[in-house]
Amino acid sequence: MKAPAGPPPTPLLEVNGISVRFGAVQALERVSLEIRRGEIVAIIGPNGAGKTTLLNVVSGFYHPYEGQILFEGRDRTQLRPYDVAALGVARTFQNVALFKGMSVLDNIMTGRLLKMRGSFLLEALYWGPAMKQELEHRASVERIIDFLEIQAIRKASAGKLPYGLQKRVELARALAAEPKLLLLDEPMAGMNVEEKEDMCRFILGVNDEFGTTIALIEHDMSVVMDISDRVIALDYGRKIADGRPDEVRADQGVIDAYLGVAHA
């Protein structure tokens, strides 16, 4: 259990009334929410509710046609994914997106890419500051490998690993960027009970150990109830609930959305 923290001054992320449309489909409609520093927020909702779209907007894949996104108090509604990552937002994907032919170690090293400085020539020669930098990056990657207990597959080819491990490697790569905000899109989809328990342990550990703020999309309600500090529910592109896990679970609107009440 986490100790309750006092209300921090500014939220890490503020989303104010954003709307996204794909053709005739209104994916998000005036959604507002905030994510505070150090918390774990779960985003729930039935299929097609707009959860992944919301994550894509935050990470800069899509841009809303109205509304505003503030990260650490600064407007960055129109930034591209590359810039968002540079600000300190990392993510994993619903379908694992690793470099399948590369080793686990190299995959995680790519997460450090934004932190690498120095000239191409020095890097190629592996000399001077480039070597020092490479060693520092490797050391921080090794800490993550140790943390996620994947030492045994360090040199294995990522594409050949079982699914549960690939998910873990993906989390490792996201962590390698030392994000302030970590976005996880269904980190436990397709996992068995034991793998899920491991993943819960790692997510709580990341939050506890590195103080990383985490927003995750998850369908397994027992997982959501166990690990999140706050739950945000979406349905048909609208936010229908936002509060403590037990409050949201008891919310009539959320229950209707999941059980499928006829919509006008």
Next chain:
Amino acid sequence: MLEPGLDTFPKLALRNAQRLPRKVAIREKDLGIWQSHTWSQYVEQARLIALGLAALGFARGDKTAVVGDNRPQLYWAMLATQALGGIPVPLYQDSIEKEMQYIVDHAEVRFAVVEDQEQVDKLLHVRAQCPLLEWIVYADARGLRQYQDPCLLSLEELKERGRKFAQDNPGYFDREVARGSGGDTAVIAYTSGTTGQPKGAMLSHRNLIETARSAIERERLTDAEEVMAYLPMAWIGDHMFSFGQSVVAGFTTNCPESAATVLADLKEIGPTYFFAPPRIWENILTSVMIRVDDTAWVKRRMVHFFLALARRVERRRLAHRAPAWLDRLLYPLGWLLVYGPLRDNLGMGKIRVAYTAGEAIGPELFEFYRSLGVNVKQLYGMTESSALICIQEDGDVKLDTVGPPLPGVEVRISETGEVLYRSPGVFQGYYRNEAATRETLEDGWVHSGDAGFFDKDGHLKIIDRARDVGRLSGGTIFAPKYLENKLKFSPYVKEAVCVGHARGFVGALINIDLASVGNWAERRGLAYTSYTDLAQKPEVYELIRQEVVRVNRSLLDEETLRGAQIRRFLLLHKELDADDQEITRTRKVRRGFVAEKYAALIEALYGTADHVNVEALVTYEDGRTGTVRAAVRISEAEIFSSAGAGAA
């Protein structure tokens, strides 16, 4: 006898720090890199931990529970405890809470030094039942930052308190070390015990040091050895090899990165001195053979050809005969093409001395490693003898014996066929268990509980646990383990339990090996969903039946055991598991428990039905329970008579 200045482990470690200050004492792979600690660092770390414990109020005679994977910090904690005149009590790291509670309570543990959150959680849960437990010190803080319990302390903080304590009490550590003597208890090792509650064998510094020393002399070990510490710290074997002998001889102990990386780490370290129970030797062989089968046809043929050749040569060598001339001619070529590269690949290129013990090793397995030039030998020992009783000598190795006794060890066979021994390594008694001590220890002789005899060359041969040897109703001697071992030599059989005492014939409960039978099924396109499903396939029954028939046929050569062939058998629907208390943590079958739990199955073996319905309770590591239901088939196997033909 021991020199007075060197009669305890802390004194010996201090000597190492003086004589070999820059020699690496222990290595650990951490963050992907091997981190080395010299003998002077080893002692310095132990000193800080000891002073920290002293600052918490550690008194002479106090016990420290040590729980976790093999980590330098935990070995230091053991030395630190001994330095203060205390007694380390290593526990199995995969113990469930109930087992841990029993030992922590029974051993009157006041301090615990553990590896990580997993162990802290278990100890916090049992603390209410263990009123004497005061402090839990952890080495790895991950996941523990939010824990507020005042009895928790990180190892770093403990050492910090130690530094402060040292300023107020200069010379404290050295004085405490000097107060120790060889007769003090050095460790309480709880035996996993195939029956009843675990018993805590007290071993003195003298017991362990003299035993370590005589084995070091026999095997000519030096401070240049490299040993791998990967078996549980609570097991006396690891205590002897990775701690006892390392401190006495000054050689290097290597701690792998994690349990899953042992084979890769083995390759990086290239130990010179190596111990593995048969199941590990087997795992290594399996992993090699899988890779061999994946290679190109030419290479595969080459490897199999040369391995067969090496095996022929080794068989003759074991029988003290010269190899055939053609084999002798081709052997060096095999060395160049197969044996050398393979040894290097396994991390066995530098091994001078390797042991197998604990269980009987399959002939195929034993010959495989020996034919590669890996000097694998058998040894015999137990916790009560400071781990060592008999070791085979170089150049005089046999498949089915455990070799002659070590110097200083006397072994005799009682009238009932039980092995008795007496040596400087014989334990001081069981902690707080006078009755068990009296039962086991008689005038310095220990009742091993094993049935065995000496062969004509003076090698001890162990056939079974003395109390398990029974008779069929017809009077034939029935040694269950002997049969079970023969069954387990098959790659498809993971575990077996034979029954037959006071019965008309022998029956067997068999566990298939999921990996190899699964692989076999895959190659045949046989689909299965679970362990239970696979085990109950008629095809699998036929596969195992052939193995049973092989065992029955091999018994024809055994004068006394010929009548005890296996007539009916079944394949168990679940694996025997230590969490269900069916086997011990060291994978020995708890026969009485199994006989009780599977009574219905055993009755069915002696009935006429061809299947039986079962429902079994399984316990998960966190203590929850679940149920498994299945219909288990029963199958028959041919019995051979000495005439050599037909089913009986």
